[in-house]
Amino acid sequence: MTAFEATKRQGVKLLRERAEAIRRVIEEVPESRLFVPIAPGTNSVGNLALHLAGNVRTLIGRFGGGVPYERDRAFEFSCEAMPRDELLATFDEAMQVAAAALAGMSEETWAEVPEETPFEGESRGDLAQRSLEHLGYHTGQIVLVGRVLSMLPPA
Numbered sequence: 001m002t003a004f005e006a007t008k009r010q011g012v013k014l015l016r017e018r019a020e021a022i023r024r025v026i027e028e029v030p031e032s033r034l035f036v037p038i039a040p041g042t043n044s045v046g047n048l049a050l051h052l053a054g055n056v057r058t059l060i061g062r063f064g065g066g067v068p069y070e071r072d073r074a075f076e077f078s079c080e081a082m083p084r085d086e087l088l089a090t091f092d093e094a095m096q097v098a099a100a101a102l103a104g105m106s107e108e109t110w111a112e113v114p115e116e117t118p119f120e121g122e123s124r125g126d127l128a129q130r131s132l133e134h135l136g137y138h139t140g141q142i143v144l145v146g147r148v149l150s151m152l153p154p155a
Contacts, residue, residue, distance in 0.1 A: 004107045011132055012102050015056070018139040019095040022049060023088065025146035030154070031084045038148050043077065045145050046087055048138050050076040053094035059131035061094070063114050064124045065101025102128055 001009075025045055026034065034046040043051070054071045061067040082090075110125035119127065 002107075004110065008102060008105060008110075011128060012099050014132055015060075015095060015099055015102065015135065018135050019091070021139055022052070022142050023091065025142050026084065026088055026091065029146055029149050033149050033152075034084060034087065035079065035081050038145055042145070043141075045142055045149070046082060047077050047079060048142050048145075049087060049091045050079055050082075052135055052138055053091050055134055056098035056131050057094045058118075059127040059134075060098040061101045063117060063127045064105055064109070065097070067097055067101060069097075098131070 026049060029045050033044075035044045037044045037047075051073075054073060054076050057067070057069045058071045062069045105124065105128070110128075111123050113121060113123050114127075117127065119130065122130070
């Protein structure tokens with residue numbers, strides 16, 4: 001296995017592990033609290049999950065894998081309610097698209113710099129790595145918020 005293949009395989013593994021950790025929190029948090037921030041100026045579990053779905057679909061799916069996607073970043077943070085099943089379906093679909101796009105990238109595709117990109121000069125692989133790092137950052141936040149919510153009395 002080449003270093004590129006090992007890096008790509010590790011990226012898919014990390015994406016799936018983080019997605020599973022987030023999915024567990026979404027399943028465990030009471031549905032009535034999915035879109036309730038724990039404090040002013042913070043984001044809810046639901047909003048962060050939508051944000052990550054938009055991020056991986058854009059940076060990995062669209063720019064890495066060529067999967068058409070129009071992101072609505074404002075909605076990711078303004079959504080105030082969504083049934084758990086719909087949130088999970090949105091999140092799961094985004095993670096599946098990203099995993100498939102990442103797994104399907106060739107070494108040549110990885111090194112290409114797309115004409116249109118939110119981060120000037122970054123290759124498709126750079127964008128994928130940026131998205132994976134972003135996913136890891138917010139996974140920690142979601143897990144922490146989930147733990148805080150689990151300590152609160154029932155709503």
